[in-house]
Amino acid sequence: xxxxxxxxxxxxxxxxxxxGEGVAxxxxxxxxxxxxxxxxxxAISTDTLxxxxxxxxxxxxxxxxxxxxxxxxxxxxxxxxxPVAFTLxxxxxxxxxEWLKAFTQGLNRMAQExxxxxxxxxxxxxxxxxxxxxxxxxxAGQALTRSGAREGDLLCVGGALGDGAxxxxxxxxxxxxxxxxAEPLLARYWSPQPQLALGQALRGKATAAxxxxxxxxxxxxxxxxxxGVRLVVEHERLPLSEPLLKLLDLPSARQAAVSGGDxxxxxxxxxxxxxxxxxDTGWPVQVIGRVAHGSGVALxxxxxxxxxxxxxxxxxFRSEP
Ligand code: ADP
Ligand code: MG
Numbered sequence: 001x002x003x004x005x006x007x008x009x010x011x012x013x014x015x016x017x018x019x020g021e022g023v024a025x026x027x028x029x030x031x032x033x034x035x036x037x038x039x040x041x042x043a044i045s046t047d048t049l050x051x052x053x054x055x056x057x058x059x060x061x062x063x064x065x066x067x068x069x070x071x072x073x074x075x076x077x078x079x080x081x082x083p084v085a086f087t088l089x090x091x092x093x094x095x096x097x098e099w100l101k102a103f104t105q106g107l108n109r110m111a112q113e114x115x116x117x118x119x120x121x122x123x124x125x126x127x128x129x130x131x132x133x134x135x136x137x138x139x140a141g142q143a144l145t146r147s148g149a150r151e152g153d154l155l156c157v158g159g160a161l162g163d164g165a166x167x168x169x170x171x172x173x174x175x176x177x178x179x180x181x182a183e184p185l186l187a188r189y190w191s192p193q194p195q196l197a198l199g200q201a202l203r204g205k206a207t208a209a210x211x212x213x214x215x216x217x218x219x220x221x222x223x224x225x226x227x228g229v230r231l232v233v234e235h236e237r238l239p240l241s242e243p244l245l246k247l248l249d250l251p252s253a254r255q256a257a258v259s260g261g262d263x264x265x266x267x268x269x270x271x272x273x274x275x276x277x278x279x280d281t282g283w284p285v286q287v288i289g290r291v292a293h294g295s296g297v298a299l300x301x302x303x304x305x306x307x308x309x310x311x312x313x314x315x316x317f318r319s320e321p
Pocket of ligand 1: 027
């Protein structure tokens, strides 16, 4: 099977590649064309996933397709953008029809869940890696950036933390657990649910937002820096799931929550007057701290003592001391 047959059979044929709102021209030409309503801005984000770095060399292609798109769509959620389209640049070491079929099905599943249309890409030979670029739309001036946090805002998250890190130990076979514990955690890892609706609900309310991909403290550090404030995280208030607490003891679960990555839950700063309205509407919002004067991120215990760990999250190219 050549490159063009492969594109035609697997990608152009996928239900998520059949166009939709905002897509004026999809796969097949030199460029796709997107049409945004007047007054909206285009939100764009690219993520690369490399075999052996971001996912195990041997893994289920359906789950990989699903996860790859979820991780990218999470960036749209973090900006408060409405999903429109995505492109896929795929590097494959060989053409394996079964693998491609399952991968495309997983990708398609998540694309349908997120209302994202596949509008183009590139297909090359080499060590397995995927680059996805997602496009979203947001009313001009209303995107949730990292730079608007103000002293006095609450620091909130959109759900339980640490499940991604807990699951990773299962994915890598470093730990085993009974199905009632392993299954929900593995589902969180392989099929993260990008918080797209929450992100859009936070427009005009949250002062800063991002999605937690590298670990809570590391990512909150980005808000602190961009906004010129200090973020204080209260250890006791970290939301931890039941399965995580069954997999790990409390100190390890909390460590996973503050330093583990892969949660794809939104973290945002919120003026206190908006909290009740969001909770009333049923959004899974948890207050975990506050925005203070100063710089950086602090983790504090129940007595307000600073217990910030020295290692905060994952960074490529950084050599651990
Ligand atoms: P070009 O040579 O003009 O860059 P290609 O030959 O790489 O175009 O691709 C042909 C068409 O197929 C383009 O519209 C491109 O966006 C699309 N395409 C290529 N690879 C993929 C893929 N993996 N997924 C979706 N669309 C793809
Ligand atoms: Mg090309």
